[in-house]
Amino acid sequence: MPWDGLLPERLDLARLDTPIVPLRRLSAQLGGPTVWVKRDDQTGAAESGNKIRKLQFTVAEALRDGADTLITCGGLQSNHARTTVVVARRMGLDVELVLRGEAPERLEGNLLLDAVLGAKVHLYDAEAYAHKDALMQQRAEALRSSGRHPFVVAEGCSMPSGSWGYIEAMREVTQWQRDHGVRFDAILSGVGSGGTAAGIELGARLHGFDGQRIGVPVCDDEAYFREKIGRLCAQTVRAYDLGVEVPPEEVGLLDGYVGGGYGVSREAERESLVLLARTEGIVLEPVYSGKAFHALVGEMSGRLRGMENVLFVHTGGVFGLAAYADQLPPLQRAT
Numbered sequence: 001m002p003w004d005g006l007l008p009e010r011l012d013l014a015r016l017d018t019p020i021v022p023l024r025r026l027s028a029q030l031g032g033p034t035v036w037v038k039r040d041d042q043t044g045a046a047e048s049g050n051k052i053r054k055l056q057f058t059v060a061e062a063l064r065d066g067a068d069t070l071i072t073c074g075g076l077q078s079n080h081a082r083t084t085v086v087v088a089r090r091m092g093l094d095v096e097l098v099l100r101g102e103a104p105e106r107l108e109g110n111l112l113l114d115a116v117l118g119a120k121v122h123l124y125d126a127e128a129y130a131h132k133d134a135l136m137q138q139r140a141e142a143l144r145s146s147g148r149h150p151f152v153v154a155e156g157c158s159m160p161s162g163s164w165g166y167i168e169a170m171r172e173v174t175q176w177q178r179d180h181g182v183r184f185d186a187i188l189s190g191v192g193s194g195g196t197a198a199g200i201e202l203g204a205r206l207h208g209f210d211g212q213r214i215g216v217p218v219c220d221d222e223a224y225f226r227e228k229i230g231r232l233c234a235q236t237v238r239a240y241d242l243g244v245e246v247p248p249e250e251v252g253l254l255d256g257y258v259g260g261g262y263g264v265s266r267e268a269e270r271e272s273l274v275l276l277a278r279t280e281g282i283v284l285e286p287v288y289s290g291k292a293f294h295a296l297v298g299e300m301s302g303r304l305r306g307m308e309n310v311l312f313v314h315t316g317g318v319f320g321l322a323a324y325a326d327q328l329p330p331l332q333r334a335t
């Protein structure tokens with residue numbers, strides 16, 4: 001039977017619907033369409049950002065399976081890993097992380113939160129981490145053989161249950177458009193593991209959003225994500241019988257903003273981040289939302305030209321800023 005419009009079970013852990021607000025000063029300064037922001041950085045406190053939307057569905061599935069431990073993976077400063085740790089603790093679960101990187105001398109940002117929340121961390125170098133799925137499965141096996149019930153959450157929670165996070169966000173967006181009489185010509189967001197973009201593509205189809213979808217890869221490239229997001233959409237459609245199709249060539253992506261590579265921040269990107277902070281009081285981070293926002297600024301005279309209203313999804317991650325302190329503007333001392 002095709003999808004009946006009902007949501008799968010989800011935990012009630014995020015502050016939703018998130019606000020959509022216009023950035024009037026910034027828009028005047030940039031001189032293009034009115035830029036609006038969906039404040040998914042306000043989905044919670046320590047659990048803020050885009051991942052909590054996905055985890056609400058995936059961890060509901062884990063609990064249904066009788067899980068007592070969550071296992072997931074990411075970079076040392078992974079927002080997804082940190083959010084999973086918070087959700088695990090909120091649900092009374094144990095949590096283990098497979099992380100890429102070396103133990104730093106000083107804990108900061110997301111890793112500091114992982115430590116405070118008591119996640120058990122397994123650290124690997126980049127070469128070993130390339131086998132992250134096998135590493136997580138090995139760890140799950142070890143826990144199972146000691147009588148535990150682990151549940152593995154894919155990197156970025158980009159898995160069919162997680163797709164619901166942004167399917168539901170698109171319901172919020174389309175409802176908001178109807179309530180406020182505003183139509184967004186485009187929705188723009190960062191792409192790291194692809195689950196947010198997959199949910200946006202599926203949600204656009206299921207809820208009738210006809211603006212452009214512009215996913216900005218912050219690593220890899222358009223071809224890689226076209227395949228990955230197309231596959232995740234197909235898996236989600238199959239798992240929940242959604243009755244829509246997302247041909248990979250229709251996944252909305254915009255290449256050209258990976259810059260120096262994943263996690264590498266360039267001066268022009270930081271200038272865009274500082275511009276938003278100082279014109280609107282909204283703080284991004286350099287790895288995801290900062291790069292996506294830099295693309296928005298860069299495309300004012302390109303992809304976004306002639307549009308009236310553009311929606312930027314602030315996917316959160318402000319804890320990641322701490323790791324870039326030495327590249328950000330210094331304190332202005334009053335004279």
Ligand SMILES: Cc1ncc(COP(=O)(O)O)c(C=O)c1O
Pocket residue numbers: 049050078079080156158190191192193194195196197288289315316317
């Ligand atoms: C703050 C932030 N924004 C955006 C993304 C990208 O989302 P996705 O992994 O669903 O592509 C991530 C994670 O990868 C993130 O942590």
